[in-house]
Amino acid sequence: MNRDQPAPINRRSLLKLGLAAGGAALAARYSFAAPAAGPSRLVFIILRGALDGMSAVPPYADPDYARLRGELAIAAPGAGDGALALDGYFGLNPGLTFMHEAYGAHELLVLPAVATGYRERSHFDGQDVLESGVTQPHATQSGWLNRALVNLPAASRRGRESGVALAQNVPLVLRGSAEVASWSPSVLPDLDDDTMRRIADRYASDPLLARRLAEALATGGEVDQAPSQAMGGDVAGTAGTAGAAAMNPVVRSTAGRYIETVRTAAGFLRRDDGPAVAVFDTTGWDTHFNEGGAQGQLRTRLAVLDQSLRTLKETLGDVWGHTVVLLATEFGRTAAANGTRGTDHGTGSAAFLLGGAVAGGRVLADWPGLSARNLYQQRDLKPTLDLRSVMKSVLHEHLQIASGALDRDVFPDSSAAPYIAGLLRSNAA
Amino acid sequence: MSLDYSAAVAANRFGLGAKPGELDLIGADARGWLEAQLRGPAPVLPTSGLRPTADILSDAAVIRQQLQALRRATTGKPAAAPASPAADPASAEALAAVMRLPQLFRPIYIAEVQARLRNAVATERPWVERLVYFWSNHFAVSIDKLAVMGVAGSLEREAIRPHVLGNFRELLLAVEQHPAMLLYLDNQRSVGPNSQLAQRAARRDRTLGLNENLAREILELHTLGVDAGYTQADVTSFAKVLTGWSLGAGYGAGKMQDGASELFMFRPALHEPGAQTVFHHRYDQAEQAQGRAVLSDLALARPTARHIATKLARHFIADDPPPAAVARIAEAFERSGGDLPQVYRALFQSAEAWQTPLAKYKTPQDYLLSVYRGLQLPVADGPKSIAAFDVLGQRQFAPGSPAGWPDRSDDWDGASALMKRIEFADALAQRLGGTRAVAELGPQLLGATYSDETRVSLKRAASDGQALTLLLTAPEFLRR
Numbered sequence: 091m092n093r094d095q096p097a098p099i100n101r102r103s104l105l106k107l108g109l110a111a112g113g114a115a116l117a118a119r120y121s122f123a124a125p126a127a128g129p130s131r132l133v134f135i136i137l138r139g140a141l142d143g144m145s146a147v148p149p150y151a152d153p154d155y156a157r158l159r160g161e162l163a164i165a166a167p168g169a170g171d172g173a174l175a176l177d178g179y180f181g182l183n184p185g186l187t188f189m190h191e192a193y194g195a196h197e198l199l200v201l202p203a204v205a206t207g208y209r210e211r212s213h214f215d216g217q218d219v220l221e222s223g224v225t226q227p228h229a230t231q232s233g234w235l236n237r238a239l240v241n242l243p244a245a246s247r248r249g250r251e252s253g254v255a256l257a258q259n260v261p262l263v264l265r266g267s268a269e270v271a272s273w274s275p276s277v278l279p280d281l282d283d284d285t286m287r288r289i290a291d292r293y294a295s296d297p298l299l300a301r302r303l304a305e306a307l308a309t310g311g312e313v314d315q316a317p318s319q320a321m322g323g324d325v326a327g328t329a330g331t332a333g334a335a336a337m338n339p340v341v342r343s344t345a346g347r348y349i350e351t352v353r354t355a356a357g358f359l360r361r362d363d364g365p366a367v368a369v370f371d372t373t374g375w376d377t378h379f380n381e382g383g384a385q386g387q388l389r390t391r392l393a394v395l396d397q398s399l400r401t402l403k404e405t406l407g408d409v410w411g412h413t414v415v416l417l418a419t420e421f422g423r424t425a426a427a428n429g430t431r432g433t434d435h436g437t438g439s440a441a442f443l444l445g446g447a448v449a450g451g452r453v454l455a456d457w458p459g460l461s462a463r464n465l466y467q468q469r470d471l472k473p474t475l476d477l478r479s480v481m482k483s484v485l486h487e488h489l490q491i492a493s494g495a496l497d498r499d500v501f502p503d504s505s506a507a508p509y510i511a512g513l514l515r516s517n518a519a
Numbered sequence: 520m521s522l523d524y525s526a527a528v529a530a531n532r533f534g535l536g537a538k539p540g541e542l543d544l545i546g547a548d549a550r551g552w553l554e555a556q557l558r559g560p561a562p563v564l565p566t567s568g569l570r571p572t573a574d575i576l577s578d579a580a581v582i583r584q585q586l587q588a589l590r591r592a593t594t595g596k597p598a599a600a601p602a603s604p605a606a607d608p609a610s611a612e613a614l615a616a617v618m619r620l621p622q623l624f625r626p627i628y629i630a631e632v633q634a635r636l637r638n639a640v641a642t643e644r645p646w647v648e649r650l651v652y653f654w655s656n657h658f659a660v661s662i663d664k665l666a667v668m669g670v671a672g673s674l675e676r677e678a679i680r681p682h683v684l685g686n687f688r689e690l691l692l693a694v695e696q697h698p699a700m701l702l703y704l705d706n707q708r709s710v711g712p713n714s715q716l717a718q719r720a721a722r723r724d725r726t727l728g729l730n731e732n733l734a735r736e737i738l739e740l741h742t743l744g745v746d747a748g749y750t751q752a753d754v755t756s757f758a759k760v761l762t763g764w765s766l767g768a769g770y771g772a773g774k775m776q777d778g779a780s781e782l783f784m785f786r787p788a789l790h791e792p793g794a795q796t797v798f799h800h801r802y803d804q805a806e807q808a809q810g811r812a813v814l815s816d817l818a819l820a821r822p823t824a825r826h827i828a829t830k831l832a833r834h835f836i837a838d839d840p841p842p843a844a845v846a847r848i849a850e851a852f853e854r855s856g857g858d859l860p861q862v863y864r865a866l867f868q869s870a871e872a873w874q875t876p877l878a879k880y881k882t883p884q885d886y887l888l889s890v891y892r893g894l895q896l897p898v899a900d901g902p903k904s905i906a907a908f909d910v911l912g913q914r915q916f917a918p919g920s921p922a923g924w925p926d927r928s929d930d931w932d933g934a935s936a937l938m939k940r941i942e943f944a945d946a947l948a949q950r951l952g953g954t955r956a957v958a959e960l961g962p963q964l965l966g967a968t969y970s971d972e973t974r975v976s977l978k979r980a981a982s983d984g985q986a987l988t989l990l991l992t993a994p995e996f997l998r999r
Contacts, residue, residue, distance in 0.1 A: 139920070160726065211735070211754075212745045214922045227745075231929070258912040259933030272933040277910060278942035285945060285985050289992050292976050296994045298932060303941075305934035373919050374663065378732040379705040429717075429728025430708045435735065467751065 130246055130447070130488050131359055131413040133368045133402070134235060134263065137395075138217060139376035141419035142433050143440030144471060145388050146186070147202045147453075151179040154460035158426040162383045162433070171384035176200060177453045184384050185393035188400040192444055196451035199443040199513060201480065203455060205421060205473030207506075211435035213376070216420030221263035223478065223501050234500050235367055236266030238485050241495035246366050253367040254309065256355045264369050269301075271309040271365070273358065275351055309358075345394040348372075352398045356405035366489060370398075375419060381432040399444065411446035414488050414514065418442075418477055425460055425471050436470035441477060447488060449515050476507035483510045524876040525549035527966035531999045532835060532879060533867065534645035536889025542966045553867045556644040557860045561684045564638050564676055568630055572673040572698055573782050575627060576766070579669060582619045589616055624669035628662060631672025632905045632915045637898045640891045647683060650863065652884070653834055654679045657827075658694045658741060659923030660703040662916045667703050671916035674699035687827070687857030688818035695737060695814060696783040698766045704733035704921060711762040711791025734758035736921045738798075742817040744826030749798050756795040760802065760810050763790035824852035830926070831862070836871050837878045838927040844869040876968050877998040880928035883913035885999060886940060890947070890991060893964045894955060911939050941992050948987035957986040968995045 148164040149155050150173055156163045164183065165172040173181025174190040180202055182190050192198040208219040208227070215227035223234025239252045246252075253270035255261055264270045281289075286307075293299040352370065359368055374391055381388050395417075403410050422439030438458075443450070458464050458472040466472040478501050485491045485500065486509060497504065529549035530537035545552045593613065642648050655675045662668040678697040682690035694700055701707050709730035710717050717727045734757035739745045765786045785807040794803035800816055802809050817823060828849035832840030844866075851865035866872065881889065887907055890896070898904050908915050912931075918924045925931075961969050961977060973993040980986035990996060 210745075211751065212739050213920065214739075215745055255933070257933065258936035258939065259930055262929075265929060272935040274912075274935045274939075276935075276939055276942065278939060279946055281942060281945045281988075284981065285988055286941075288976060288980070288985070288989060289941060292972060292989065292993065295972065298928075299937065299994055299997070302932060302934045302937045306938035309934065376920075378730055379708070428730050429710050429712075429726070430705055430730040432705070432730065434729075434731040469751075 129362070129409060129412045130490075131364075131366060131368070131406075131409060132484065132488055133359070133370065133413065133415040133445075135370045135372060135395075135415060135417045136217070136220070136261065136263070137375050137417060137419035138213070138371065138373045139419070140213060140216070140421050140423055140435055141375040141439050142377055142381065142388060142423040143202060143204075143419075143438065144422070144425065145377075145381065145383065146183050146392060147176075147200055147440040148173045148181050148183065149179065149202065149457065149460070150181055152457070152460050158460055159383070160427050161431065162381055162427045164384045173384075179457070180453050180455070183389055183392050185389040185391075186396045187393075188396045188403075189442070189444065192399075192403075193451055197444060197446055197448055198450040199448050200453045201441040201443070201455070201475060202453060203438045203458060203471055203473055204418070204441045204475045204477050204480065205438050206477045207504075208421065209437065211421065211437075213420060213435070218262065220418065220420045220477070221261060223263075223481070223504075225503050231262075232266030233261070233263035234481065235263045235369065236268050236270060237500045238489065238491055238496070239268035239270070239367060240266065241491050241499060242268075242366065243490050243492075246489045246491075251305065251308065252365055253369070254355070254358065254365045256351060256368060256370045261369060261371060264367075269305065271305045273309045273355065275347075275354060345397075348394070349398050349401050353401050353405050356402050360406050360409040377423070378428065378432040378434060379430045381427075413445040414447050414484055415444040416441070416480070416484060417444065418480075422471050422473075424469055425465050426469070437466045438471035438473035441480065443480070443484070443513060447514050449512055454510075476504075478504045478507035479510050480513070482507065483513050487514045522967040523547070524967045525873055527968045528873055528876050529553060530645070530966070531889065531964075531968070532872075532876075533649065535639050535642070535649055536645075536885070536892045536999070537964045537966070538640075538892040538895060539960070539963045542963060549873075550867060553646050554864070556646045557684060557863060561680055561682070562642065562644050562647055563680060564634055566634070566676070569634055569672070569676065570627065572670050572677060575623075575669045575673065576698060576782075578623055579620060579666075580767075582616075582623060585619070586616050589613060620665060621668070624665070627669045628672065628916070629902050629905060631676075632908070633898055633900070635672065635675075635915070636888075636891065636905065639888050640895065640898065645892070651675065651680055651683050653831070654683060654690065656918070656923040656926075657830065658700065659918050659921055660699050660916065661918050661920065662914075663919055664703055667699055667916075670697075670699040670702070682859075684860055687823075687852070687859060687862075688815055690859070691741065691814055691818045692811065694741070695733070696764065698782060701733070701764060701766055701783070704736055705730045706733040706761055707765040708789075709733070709758060709762050709764075710789045711759055713793075714762060714789050714791055716788040729755070729758045729762065731755065731758045733764075734761055737814075737817070740921055740923075742814075742826070743798065743820060743822040744829075747798075747820075747822035747826075753796075753798050757797045757813060759791040760795050760797060760813050763787060763806065764810055765789060818857055819853075821849075821853060824849040824857075827862070828852060831866055832869075832871075833926050834879075835866055836869070837875065838929075841871045844871045877995055879999050880932050881997055881999050882924060882926075882931050883908065883911035883936070883940075884915070884924075886997065887911060889964075889996070889999070890944070893960070894951070907943060911943060912936055937997075940997070941988075944991035945988045948984045948991065951984070951987060953983035955983070955987060957983055957990055960987075961990055964990075965993075965995050970995055 150164060150166045167173050167175035167181055171184060174184060175181055176193060189198055206219050207225045208216050218227040221233045222230050224230055235253060242252055251269050251271040253264050255264050255272040257272055258274045260270055260272050290303055293303050355368060358364055372395060377388050406413055418441040419439050421437055423433035423436040428434045456474040458474050462468055464472060482496050482501055485496055486493055526542045526545040526549050529545050529552055530541050533553055639648055660667045660671050660674060662671050674697050678693040682693055710727040712728050720727045731754055735754045738749050738754060743749060763786045765784055766782060767784050787806055790806055794801055797813050802812050804812050828845045829840060831848055832845045836844055847869055848862060848865045852862045855861040957977060961974060973995065976989050977986045980989055
């Protein structure tokens with residue numbers, strides 16, 4: 091769609107479909123019903139491909155770390171190219187400068203040894219479990235965030251859709267019966283009003299297409315009005331000179347587009363009637379070969395991610411104070427480097443909670459240690475925190491979803507994953 | 520009234536979308552039309568202008584050597600970072616050098632995708648062509664890994680096409696030895712911990728070792744499937760078996776042997792000596808024969824038959840394929856020892872494949888190929904002619920993971936994806952204007968699936984251009 095022009099067609103087509111009226115009624119109902127509604131936002135960033143948590147959050151003070159990691163090891167803070175200091179034991183990858191600032195501002199909570207309930211090493215099954223929220227892969231066609239949205243209390247609801255995926259298609263985590271939107275930038279021209287109406291007429295007898303078209307028209311109209319400005323700096327520049335030189339130019343142009351997309355989506359999220367929940371997808375974390383340490387491939391990717399998070403904060407403005415960003419991956423990588431200066435599929439990895447609503451500035455770790463007997467199956471970082479505990483607690487505290495619904499519908503069979511108190515600032519919501 | 524959907528199903532589900540005249544050609548014998556396509560040699564892509572993998576990788580190796588020389592020349596210089604690349608000629612040169620590989624690969628990639636698209640528009644054997652794409656996606660590589668960009672197309676041409684009507688074992692062996700797959704899944708430098716090379720390295724205090732990536736994905740994605748019951752120990756053992764499966768100059772570890780090409784090369788110095796046990800079988804063969812033996816067994820294992828049958832049935836019958844059809848296809852696979860035409864026959868002779876027309880939502884690739892074929896669009900030179908794949912969400916050879924593109928409606932029917940399809944169709948229809956007789960096109964492309972509702976909406980359209988938009992966005996044109 092042409093983002094520079096208002097798109098009156100969208101509203102009219104919606105009326106034609108009989109949905110705008112419903113949406114308005116919904117909005118009216120909730121704005122009166124919930125005067126104290128907090129503008130809480132939850133952003134889930136999926137890191138597909140199995141992030142190497144021990145490179146994102148190097149445990150430089152662990153006595154076995156440098157030996158296991160060899161040339162991939164990142165030195166203690168203060169050394170040349172050392173980690174960014176956190177708590178004296180863990181650091182952050184040198185590419186994560188914004189996250190390091192956020193840690194200093196008590197807006198980043200670092201979780202260095204987490205996993206879902208999945209214990210095999212297939213990306214695709216692992217991602218399925220990460221997104222479905224159940225214990226077995228491919229056991230359900232809906233995602234935990236969608237089931238959470240079904241149980242979203244009126245007070246946490248604003249727009250017509252309460253969730254949006256920053257993608258052409260909706261990833262599993264957001265699929266299900268709650269209405270969600272997907273959005274991605276388009277270079278194609280808008281249709282004229284009359285043609286769109288005729289297509290909508292034709293789709294009226296096709297439930298799937300009618301629903302999708304209505305979602306697209308609603309989201310398109312809202313994103314059209316979202317603030318979007320041209321990117322100032324060069325992405326590669328913020329990734330550091332070394333990062334820029336090491337970066338594959340194909341990746342670099344993709345990174346620029348990704349950050350632009352995050353900016354537009356953030357403009358959509360900050361709106362008063364914007365969605366409560368957004369999902370961003372990132373790929374490229376599967377570092378079997380030439381992973382790099384303080385410099386190199388993974389650091390460069392982390393720097394792009396870091397820049398997108400900075401962009402998210404800047405664009406959200408005041409809303410950042412009411413935002414929680416969860417970053418998580420399907421599993422971790424081997425504790426030791428493999429034979430090709432990379433790492434193979436493992437188990438425990440790092441996750442992060444970021445945002446103005448997070449009680450940050452802390453590393454939340456029951457660190458299992460990296461000695462041979464403490465590794466999971468003598469090869470991987472042993473997870474000591476269930477990601478579902480983090481997800482449940484955030485949904486409960488931040489979006490006020492009742493624990494009964496969380497335990498029954500959103501994360502069935504998660505009694506082994508208890509709630510964690512105090513992840514968020516008590517006054518944020 | 521019972522309509523005969525079989526010609527429309529044959530052309531649109533099994534084929535790549537009808538081109539004008541195709542449904543008449545198929546007539547009442549849809550199965551015969553499919554069967555005839557399985558006879559004769561596997562179709563080759565007209566290759567004028569396309570280069571063999573060995574050529575492409577030789578050029579790339581030269582560039583890699585230049586890059587390495589440049590890197591050696593710059594290390595040891597003072598560490599003070601220059602203010603900007605422009606201020607430092609050496610750094611500007613380094614940036615220009617980094618661009619050389621994409622500059623080599625990108626035109627090759629574009630030419631491959633164009634050749635494939637032109638062939639799809641013209642082919643008289645669209646069902647075999649769809650099978651080529653099915654296997655290309657089963658053995659997926661992704662060009663977001665730069666090393667693969669120049670050779671993703673040649674993997675399909677050299678390793679997949681020749682075996683599409685052959686035996687699964689031969690197909691598997693060809694793919695796992697192709698440089699594109701070895702590079703994509705990082706096997707070229709995987710070194711046995713007790714190999715000659717690792718021992719030499721250990722004496723110099725360097726550690727070389729395994730990379731599990733290829734071994735794991737062969738088991739999980741290419742053969743047995745994730746639920747077959749293999750273990751981490753099987754993955755590790757199989758990775759040892761595959762050590763030494765590498766390629767020629769510029770990529771493999773260790774010294775290049777005389778006369779080695781840029782194609783597959785077994786490097787004995789990298790190979791882990793000794794017997795290995797993989798998925799209940801012990802393999803004591805020497806060197807490369809060990810890997811061939813494991814792959815041969817995996818190719819014919821029962822879980823592999825079931826895995827392949829499930830994927831075929833999902834692609835050609837329904838997102839959740841009927842178990843009876845899966846069982847029938849798997850049985851044909853096992854009984855024939857992986858003879859692919861017999862597997863394909865079991866598929867199209869399954870009644871389930873014909874019972875529910877339009878059961879599958881088209882992927883962007885399905886959609887674009889059916890538009891190009893249906894309208895017989897020319898494919899111009901230059902990158903613009905293939906940009907639509909990117910815009911609609913399925914950049915060719917770029918699934919982003921070794922699992923390939925997903926194959927369920929949920930994965931493709933997003934609101935934003937639908938809007939892009941609509942916008943694309945409309946932009947195309949406006950450009951073509953009244954050059955197509957749209958009223959005749961509907962039945963020609965959709966046959967018995969062409970609905971009265973769509974017929975009426977086209978008849979009432981304000982212009983030929985609008986009618987074409989309505990045809991290309993009709994519910995029955997978005998599915999197959």
